Amino acid sequence: MMDLNLTASPAPDADLIKDSTEATFMADVIEASQTTPVIVDFWAPWCGPCKTLGPQLEDAVRAAKGAVKMVKVNVDEAQALAGQLQIQSIPTVYAFHKGQPVDGFQGAVPQSELKAFVDRVVKAGGGEAPSDTLADAVAAAEDMLTEGAALDAAQTFAAILGEDPLHAPAYGGLVRAHIAAGDLDQAEAVLNGAPIEISKSPELDAAHAQLDLARQAANAGPVTELQAAVEADADDHQARFDLAKALYASGDAEGAVTHLLDLFRRDREWNDAAAKTQLFTIFEALGAKDPVALNGRRKLSSMIFA
Numbered sequence: 001m002m003d004l005n006l007t008a009s010p011a012p013d014a015d016l017i018k019d020s021t022e023a024t025f026m027a028d029v030i031e032a033s034q035t036t037p038v039i040v041d042f043w044a045p046w047c048g049p050c051k052t053l054g055p056q057l058e059d060a061v062r063a064a065k066g067a068v069k070m071v072k073v074n075v076d077e078a079q080a081l082a083g084q085l086q087i088q089s090i091p092t093v094y095a096f097h098k099g100q101p102v103d104g105f106q107g108a109v110p111q112s113e114l115k116a117f118v119d120r121v122v123k124a125g126g127g128e129a130p131s132d133t134l135a136d137a138v139a140a141a142e143d144m145l146t147e148g149a150a151l152d153a154a155q156t157f158a159a160i161l162g163e164d165p166l167h168a169p170a171y172g173g174l175v176r177a178h179i180a181a182g183d184l185d186q187a188e189a190v191l192n193g194a195p196i197e198i199s200k201s202p203e204l205d206a207a208h209a210q211l212d213l214a215r216q217a218a219n220a221g222p223v224t225e226l227q228a229a230v231e232a233d234a235d236d237h238q239a240r241f242d243l244a245k246a247l248y249a250s251g252d253a254e255g256a257v258t259h260l261l262d263l264f265r266r267d268r269e270w271n272d273a274a275a276k277t278q279l280f281t282i283f284e285a286l287g288a289k290d291p292v293a294l295n296g297r298r299k300l301s302s303m304i305f306a
Helices: 025-034 048-063 079-084 111-124 133-146 150-163 168-180 184-192 202-217 223-232 237-249 253-266 270-286 291-304
Strands: 017-020 038-043 069-074 092-097 100-106
Touching (some): 017 025, 025 092, 092 111, 100 111, 133 168, 168 184, 184 202, 223 237, 237 253, 237 270, 253 270, 253 291, 270 291
C-alpha cells in the first residue's frame, strides 16, 4: 500500500500569521506585501462566522508553506482602518500584493474555496501553489480502486480522513471502496456516519446513489433472459426496467440508460415514474462529467420538455 506522509512541517506561525493594528498595518501589510503576498482577515470577537473562517484560513495559509502570509485585524480595535478600507461586513478577507489589494471575499466560504483563494493569491505574487498532498493521495487511492485493490484503497482513504475528517472526496472514496469490496453494510455505515458538514456534498450524493445501485445489483436478473423478454414484448415495461438494472450491474451503464430512456418515452408515468427516478440515480452515481450521464441527461431533458 502507498506510504502516506501527509503532514508537512509548517514554518513557525510567527513568520506566517500575526495580529495587526492600525499602527502596524502599514508595516505588516503594505510594506510586507512588497515581497510576499499578505492575506488580511478582518474579524471581530462577536462574529460567529469569523470563528470558523479564521482557523480554516490559517490552515490554508500554513499549507502554502511560506508563499503567502496572513494578518488578522480586529475591526472593533481598528475602526478607522475598517472605515478607510470600506469594510461593511465581517468576515471580510483582502489579499495584498505590492501594496495593492489583488483579491478578496466576504462571508464564510467552504474550505475548498479557501484553498483556491490562497492558490490565486500565491500565483498573483508570482509563486506556484504547492502540491495538494491530500489530493495526490486521493488520486492514488482512486487508481487502486480502478486496479481492483479495494482494501488498499479503503486504507488510503481512511488515512486521508485521519488528516482531514471533512475531506468529501476521500469520504466518498471510502464508501465506494467498501462497495467494490462487496461490503455494502459497511459502506452504508460509513455513509450514515458522515459529518453533517459534508453530508450533502456531491461526492457523498454520488456514493449514496452507487450504494443504491449496488444493492439493486444483488437482485438483478440474468441479462440474456431479460433481453429475450423485451424482444418478445417491447411493451413489457417491468422486463425492460429489470433489464436496465441488470445491464448496469454488469457494467453496461450506457445500455441501462438507453433502455430506461426508451421506457420513459413509452410510458413516463409507469410505476410512479420509476424510469426517471432510476435514471437520476444512475446519473448521480456516474458523476456530472461522465459522458454517459451528460448524454443521458440531455436526451431526458429533450423528452421532458418536448
